[in-house]
Amino acid sequence: MGQNSGQMPKKRMLRGRSFRLWSLLILFVLALGLPVYGYKIEPYWVEVKTVPLVLPHLQPEFDGYRIVQLSDVHVVDQMPQSFLERVIEQTNQQQPDLVVITGDIVTSDPQRYASRIEAAFKAFAAPTIAVLGNHDYWSDPGAVQQILQKGNVELLRNQVYTVERDQAQLHIAGVDDVWAGAADLDQVMTLLPKTGAAILLAHEPDFADVAVTTHRFDLELSGHAHGGQVAIPFVGAPVLPPHGKRYPIGQYQIEDLIQYTNRGIGMVSPRVRFGSRPEITVFQLSAPTAEQ
Template structure:
């Protein structure tokens, strides 16, 4: 009588092992192949102090942390560009980490960004991976794609007599940020938006009292988000790691980004294209 029972238990154990292996395989496929390519377009309305009515309804689309070549192919970037253009943006902003490793091998992928078609222009700032690798070919590729690179500078968009100022700081992690230079260039009137790769810079931006919005990346939203487990968050992305925050009188928004770092996996943290509609608070 013991042998049949043993065979039954052995069969059950084999079934459990097979089911477990199947689940592990499916999970592996999902986190490696499905979710990293499952782009989500999010929509957020932002009331901006000092925003002239001429910019009411102005549409900004943010992409960040492309990490081109590090698992992100040309086809994937082309799909990102297609989705961005479908949002009919007035302005496209790219908040850093265009590539992550071996930039000279992957730099050619950035020519895809020349296909972006905002009404006004595309602007960009550098991220820590851009700077810590080799920033010069990245700067060149960005400019060749027709993108305005903001490094401690301000670009002003005009609607007749109304103005909207887009500022960008150098990478904070690399200590290349010069907020003092930005403030020296920033006109006293007109709404202002800050682009900073690292979101925790929001504390310094908000302290000026001059900006209504900061857009950032860097965190990847944690990339792997498991309930009851703190996601891995890099330095300078721990105070404002994901989504929308109110920092004094300024809104901070941290996008989950497009690419990944270290491992080309995502779980419970889909790649994000962020769409913002500016609303006049007057």
Template sequence: MLYNFTIIAIALFISCYIYGSKIEPNWIEVVPIQLTIPNLSPAFNEFKIVQISDLHSNRFMPTKRLDRIIKLVNQQKPDVIAITGDFITKHENFNSQELEEKLSKLVSQISTLSVLGNHDHKGNANATDNLKQALVNSNVTNLDNQVYVIERGTKKLTFAGVDDPYWGKPDLDRVIKLLPDDSAAILLVHEPDYIAKSAATHKFALQLSGHSHGGQIKIPFLNPFILPYGGKKYFAGLNQIEDTLEYTNRGLGMTGLPLRINSRPEITVFTLHSLS
């Protein structure tokens, strides 16, 4: 009896490891979401945002998988691509030239925008500087406490970004001062639980975040056992806090245990609609 139990347990462990390390990390889910934004101008009806997050460029993000991610993003024909941080992994070397080459293949109608995450800051300063330069070289606009205004005639849609709230140098007050008065605003910030602060300003229609990986390893019907600081409350999916919508993307890479179980890597496709 004990022998049989041991064999079953070993077989189950091996099966979970193979699934979590080889199958689910490659089983990328493209999630379509229709969003009605109350103060969005009709000029931006059907505006398409494709969000990716947490690439974690390291040995657990093979070149072949990254190529497939880029291809899937481009197939969505986005107006804007939003990358919500953690391009790299703390204390691990990354190939800035390779990352630059891959990111430069992203194609959007208007722009590719980003913010940095905790891992992008928690390595050495050289890694952060190299990452920022790679973003510049690959035509990714890093919204480091900045805004990016898109105009269609006299109508505007604004994207804003806050540097990582816990390990970067965030300046939400500066961002708010830069916001146009007559525009719907979308905030990019790595940690989803920052919504408690951003929603209180009543300045943003939508916040896009990542960070939590959806728990990365999740038992069905239960909340994840391990969630990172800043991503414990709103760890996945669509949420509403006061008058602001918040979406947490499950990300594409892995940290800690290089496994994904019941938390598939995600590319999110938002199609925006106005009330009128």
């Protein structure tokens, strides 16, 4: 009896020591693994996300129309050209009818990356349009515009791009950058036809609160917030940029406007992603049925 009672505390001590050792090992692995994951794995682990949407004003001729959205490419020295080319390839694999890029092609110094961007963007297999973002404006909007033109990308600066199928029309409007004070929605509205579904491209997602007042757009596509770039489980993104705090990630319904914020492809400093993978969004559009 006495011998057994002496052995039991010793076993408990061994189990306790083993638990502490395993706990320390797990913490050590996490301490090493999380930075590797955040800096080396998730930033290049692209999610292709399909979003089916019924647009109230979409005409039947555009039923099944596919728009692929990229945003916040942020081409910099640290972004491998192979990664950029893979993003374009993945975009083409979605068989888009139209590709849209919602701003921040670069972070700074666009001329430094001109040849890289032009070569990559020329590989898009569908018509491609874009708007500028705040970083494009802060660096050199004119230079970014020239780069896009050479890459066969049409830039909308408070303009409207119209797609026609038979007699039906789908309008893609683009406002210039909001943060830079260049957005002119009044000009867009003067150019926008009164009929046909209309989609708005606006780099900063919180512009939806302005766009919805027109009651003309079925959908706004934005980027800018990167989903916070770091999203803590059960907490969310601790840091969000101005004009990207209300609608930082994914899909929202704002009165009669659907707003969608893409998490982006590239990054800004610190160059880490956690819980916010880079995103290619595929919008499968449907016209409303009689029941809807």
